[in-house]
Amino acid sequence: MMMTKHIAVVGSGIVGACVAAALVAEKHRVTLIEPGPVGGEQAASFGNGAWISPASVVPMSMPGTWKKVPGYLLDPTGPLTIRWRDVPAMLPWLLRFLWAGCTEAKVERTAMALASLLSDAPARHRFLAAEIGRPEMVVSNGLLYVYPDRRAFMLDGLAWRLRKQNGVEWTELEGAALHEREPSLGTHYGFGVFVAGGAHCVDPGAYVAAIKDHVIAMNGHLLPAVATGFSITGGRLKAVETDAGPLACDAAVICAGIRSRALVRMCGDDVPLHSERGYHVVAQSLHEGPSIPVMTSDSKSANTPTRAGLRIAGQVEIATVDAPPNWRRSDLLLGQAAATYPSVREDLKSRRVSRWMGHRPSTPDGLPVIDASTRSPDIIYAFGHGHVGLAAAPMTAHLVAGLVAGREPAVSLSPFSLDRFSLWR
16 A cells, blocks of 8 residues: 655646646645745746647757757747847757757657657546546647648658657648638638647636645645745655745655756756746637637747637747846737738737736756656656646656656656756767
């Protein structure tokens, strides 16, 4: 019989909430430590593109990305940009980022690792949403990637080959078939790829909050506090130090998003974790646009119907965490949506629009860290999910629960280990 423990989960974004849910399901006593409102705007989980996609196995860094760096520096309006002022501070991370995607062999390994977290993500989310009594939060009506024509799709060939190698299935739609599937698209899109197995969340922030409510209903607890350190004696965790006082516990899981790096350093480890800042806009109460989530090849934005309205999310802005938001980037997203859906162009202009910027916690190779601290086996890391936090959260939680219980992992944890940062492989 498995011995239950008191486990502190530091951070309650989508990963932390899912970890807590997995642990209470195994009868552990769980305390979530989170200073802000769970599901609130301070978290990356609030503002993501809302996609739950098995196809999200393609890393950001790909062969030839290094050739595009001058363009990223010179074009502040592109889907990926690097702020000049932040290059010196970000240079070590950027070099590792470019190295991680410099060959096809490297990105194939990364895609395979991501697939181990994402392949059954929609099913895991459907199960979790039903378990917490909120099945309506996850909608499984597929995902659509659109291109101007087949030639543009073929230029994206490596990405789709990686998806095919990892079991992603799709249907190609051309011309009238594409516009029959999604009538709101402008005529400048002539080719599409429909991934029927994909899903999306209609309200990511509320979903995280609902998982937290379920955890509390299962005798979990929420401590509104900031984790400030760890009390470790003889290699064993005694307590998580917080600004509300120490929390005695048997184990802790660090899944605090962009704040994880500072916490990990307190445990004697260091991880090259930086922010790939993302933006979104929501055209509130606009439900006449796309009927299914759409990813545009030109703007690289995810256009997702949500409860609040049409959410347009995207942009990768490589900058330091404390750099002020560039709200021009959210305006670009709104303009791109107006071009994508001519039938609702005027509605996009007239609706109240909310804007958001947040921090994707990203490692250079695009893979999260799922491992135990080198200072204490009682402290487990589960952070750095970058662009796939929502989709990968349930499988990450399953793996963390297995680490706590000492079970053989369902998939290899080697790609997510700490020691991968000791050498540039």
